[in-house]
Amino acid sequence: MSNPYLPLEAEIIERIQESPGLFTLRLRLTDPTQQAAYTFKPGQFNMLYLHGVGEVAISIVSDPQDEQIIDHTIRAVGRVTHGIEQLKRGDRIGLRGPYGNGWPMARAEQKDVVVITGGLGCAPVVSVIEYVARRRERFGHLNIVQGVKHSSDFIWRERYDNWRQLADTQVLLAADAGEPIWPWHIGRVTDLFEQLRFNPTQVMVVMCGPEGMMKVVVKNMLERGVSEDDLYLSMERNMHCGIGHCGHCQYGDKFICRDGPIFTYAEIKSLFKVKGF
Amino acid sequence: MRENLSFLAHDDFPSLLATVQAAGYHTIGPQLRDGTIIFDTLNSVDQLPKGIHDQQAPGSYRLEKSDSPRLFAWANGPQAIKPFLFTPREVLWRSQRSETGELSFSTGEPEVKPTAIIGVRPCDIAALYLQDKHFLQQEKVDPYYKKRREQLLLIAVNCTHPAKTCFCASSGDGPQAHYGFDIALTELDDGFLLEAHNQRGGELLEKLAAQPATEAQQQHAEQALTHAAEQQTRQLPGQNLNEALFKNLQHPQWQKIADRCLGCGNCTAVCPTCFCHSEGELAALDGQSSEHYREWDSCFSPGHSYIHGITIRPDTRTQYRQWMTHKLGSWHAQYGRSGCVGCGRCISWCPVGIDLTAEAAIICGEDNKNE
Numbered sequence: 001m002s003n004p005y006l007p008l009e010a011e012i013i014e015r016i017q018e019s020p021g022l023f024t025l026r027l028r029l030t031d032p033t034q035q036a037a038y039t040f041k042p043g044q045f046n047m048l049y050l051h052g053v054g055e056v057a058i059s060i061v062s063d064p065q066d067e068q069i070i071d072h073t074i075r076a077v078g079r080v081t082h083g084i085e086q087l088k089r090g091d092r093i094g095l096r097g098p099y100g101n102g103w104p105m106a107r108a109e110q111k112d113v114v115v116i117t118g119g120l121g122c123a124p125v126v127s128v129i130e131y132v133a134r135r136r137e138r139f140g141h142l143n144i145v146q147g148v149k150h151s152s153d154f155i156w157r158e159r160y161d162n163w164r165q166l167a168d169t170q171v172l173l174a175a176d177a178g179e180p181i182w183p184w185h186i187g188r189v190t191d192l193f194e195q196l197r198f199n200p201t202q203v204m205v206v207m208c209g210p211e212g213m214m215k216v217v218v219k220n221m222l223e224r225g226v227s228e229d230d231l232y233l234s235m236e237r238n239m240h241c242g243i244g245h246c247g248h249c250q251y252g253d254k255f256i257c258r259d260g261p262i263f264t265y266a267e268i269k270s271l272f273k274v275k276g277f
Numbered sequence: 278m279r280e281n282l283s284f285l286a287h288d289d290f291p292s293l294l295a296t297v298q299a300a301g302y303h304t305i306g307p308q309l310r311d312g313t314i315i316f317d318t319l320n321s322v323d324q325l326p327k328g329i330h331d332q333q334a335p336g337s338y339r340l341e342k343s344d345s346p347r348l349f350a351w352a353n354g355p356q357a358i359k360p361f362l363f364t365p366r367e368v369l370w371r372s373q374r375s376e377t378g379e380l381s382f383s384t385g386e387p388e389v390k391p392t393a394i395i396g397v398r399p400c401d402i403a404a405l406y407l408q409d410k411h412f413l414q415q416e417k418v419d420p421y422y423k424k425r426r427e428q429l430l431l432i433a434v435n436c437t438h439p440a441k442t443c444f445c446a447s448s449g450d451g452p453q454a455h456y457g458f459d460i461a462l463t464e465l466d467d468g469f470l471l472e473a474h475n476q477r478g479g480e481l482l483e484k485l486a487a488q489p490a491t492e493a494q495q496q497h498a499e500q501a502l503t504h505a506a507e508q509q510t511r512q513l514p515g516q517n518l519n520e521a522l523f524k525n526l527q528h529p530q531w532q533k534i535a536d537r538c539l540g541c542g543n544c545t546a547v548c549p550t551c552f553c554h555s556e557g558e559l560a561a562l563d564g565q566s567s568e569h570y571r572e573w574d575s576c577f578s579p580g581h582s583y584i585h586g587i588t589i590r591p592d593t594r595t596q597y598r599q600w601m602t603h604k605l606g607s608w609h610a611q612y613g614r615s616g617c618v619g620c621g622r623c624i625s626w627c628p629v630g631i632d633l634t635a636e637a638a639i640i641c642g643e644d645n646k647n648e
Contacts, residue, residue, distance in 0.1 A: 052560035052567040240556040243417040247553030253610035276595030
């Protein structure tokens, strides 16, 4: 029996500094057989291990078709991520996964797609955008909405510019506060919702970010007639094991690591507005 | 009463332990330590708590001694059999870094000897089955728990002396064991009724000089177990607690509990079904090798709900609410039954005597009235 707790060794193929404190690690499992056998879905995550320090749950941001590389964009906020920040190309790391259910992309085919992120929550939905971009003809109108606190928090400007060039796609950006050179909206991300173009009965709305922001999005979307089953939220809680054993990520009867981290609003609405779960 | 029961006099009881040991099992059983009854390696029946009785109440546990020849005339102490399967702390794996920076990982899966636990109570068997569901009956199986579980032989003791804090009769988990054991004992004044539940148990019993149980002995045992159930006064509210508790998340009683609760986590430490654990890292001083371990955690620790700078449950009110809504509520959705087996430990070992059954009844009170 294989031990689901045991990490595999991965090598850092490339390290990209996205902004101060935010970086992307491009990883490859050092055993070619393990790398060949490794598959994942958009929205899944890995447990990354820094030798001598510990493990942390991080979303996968690369595309499932990139079989040779596994990308993670990481913000240095805690003990483990501050340590991982120090690693360089060629350094080794532990990796186990993928875990979680991922975004149900098959359910979105032929439908409009609305991607809304706030704060620094973009990483888990990058995989959705890239997935749609690579298979553009299989999806309807694509709306990409990103809100940040300050314009200097905005990363991946080039990537957003590329997405803007995609067929039948609009990119809407907002910063609560911005420098004069910020060419997009200054104010709440919710101010942009009027500009969204989608058919409320043929849409998949995916969101990621602070729960306060997601609450506002949910309210707005329900008012526009989107079904609770078409609203997808990426949830986050403390995770130690990633496989439904350690108990930290429980959300009512759900284990976010195993049953999520993606849930429809219908699945979690009974607890979503209650503090403390 | 069941068929094929046999009787073993107290004087012959050492032969049961000897037989199990001769069959190759490491034996574990109840014994006195630090004013409580706990389970540890049992080499001789002389270690068993002969003539010991317990007095339990909310926030209180006391032992007394009498001249009784009985070995099991007491209700459960603080420790369940949980630590023998889901250990309080264990190394999951080790990481080794080479001179050139490569990492290799090796498992910390234990070597486990066949182990027999003597004196397991029905509530703790029910708890074991719940832990089996959590750690084994999953897509991802826990290999550490599995190794220990596969080596386990259980000799149950039906409860004839429940404590005031016990409510296994209402939870349906006692006082008599109906599943999950190899051999079950019911203690009488002069000895034990023995029941084999499976072939392995039957083969062990065949080696003993036990007599067929008489009609009178069986009646005595039956009466003792009926009496043990009738003695219990506590019970959980009868309605669907998963529904009732989550309907009452803003009930003022949560704060009233928090005003008394110390947040110490004793309830979660003595609970035989609590499975939460944290993972941690112990690096060697040379920086080349490191142990990745796990240890029991509690939803009463603020770190339990910590995520990048936010503590989801920063206060005792939300921590206690998590404990109770999970234990009595969402367990039903997760594992098909309550996470409570009626052992009453969380009541006895709460330093301020918070009574789970009483608090649940208050919080679900409106629904009680509707019934």
